[in-house]
Amino acid sequence: MRWQVRGERTVYAGGWLDVTIADVRLPDGRQIDHHVIVYPYPAVGVVVTRPSDGAVLLLWRHRFTTDSWSWEVPAGRMEEGETPEQAGERETLEETGWRPGPLRSLITYHPFNGTARQTFHILRADEADYVGEPVDAYESDRIEWVPAADLARHIHEGRVNNGLSLTALLHHLAFPES
Structure with missing residues (x-):
């Protein structure tokens, strides 16, 4: 129908x-x-893993809109004319100070399609190079390489409570080789 x-x-x-x-x-x-x-611009989120141990680069941040703290993947809206990969590299570098290696698409989805017209692109990089302090240091309280073994526990205990990061990290856990 x-x-x-x-x-x-x-x-x-x-x-x-x-x-x-x-x-x-x-x-x-x-x-x-x-x-x-x-939402006039799509958004992008990036799962950045460290090849040596599989740890994931995350930001610990407060969101005033829900008055909550959460681990989040680097993310943000795409600028006009950007590809998801260009936006993912820019957002990761601005928010963390790490430049992700080659980015590949994991999934594209519509986070709340019953009431909103918005698209999220989730990408993955299996390496990153440290460039320096993040340009957007106000984005998070801290930036950490979170051990892969801790991801499921953080999700289960409510320390990943935003939809984009939750979807990205659950996809990463379900399909680690993707």
Whole structure:
């Protein structure tokens, strides 16, 4: 069953997101107004592993929106004209001071497709070179190579509580050779 969009109007336009109301016809013929959050730029997250021991480069950071702390993969929105790989390298370097090695795509998904138009690209690098202090040092409280053996425990105990990082790290644990 496909919902038919008959039109869409913007009710809020901001730099990071827009809110629209879609005029939707349901399969049973009813018409509804459906709010949609539109993110104009896709986001990227990067799982960076260290070849010597499989540790993963993570940031420990506070998010004021949920007043919570979490381990996160380097991530951010793609700039206009960037490929996921270019954005992944830029974000990793800016946030951690490490330049990831060759990046490859793991998955692309829509994090909350019932209410938002947004795309997340998850990439992986199996090496990184330390370049220097991160440009965006305000992004995290600390940056660490977290042992692979600790990832599942951190997830289980709620220390990875954001969707992008959780998806990226669970994919990494489920498909370690991907």
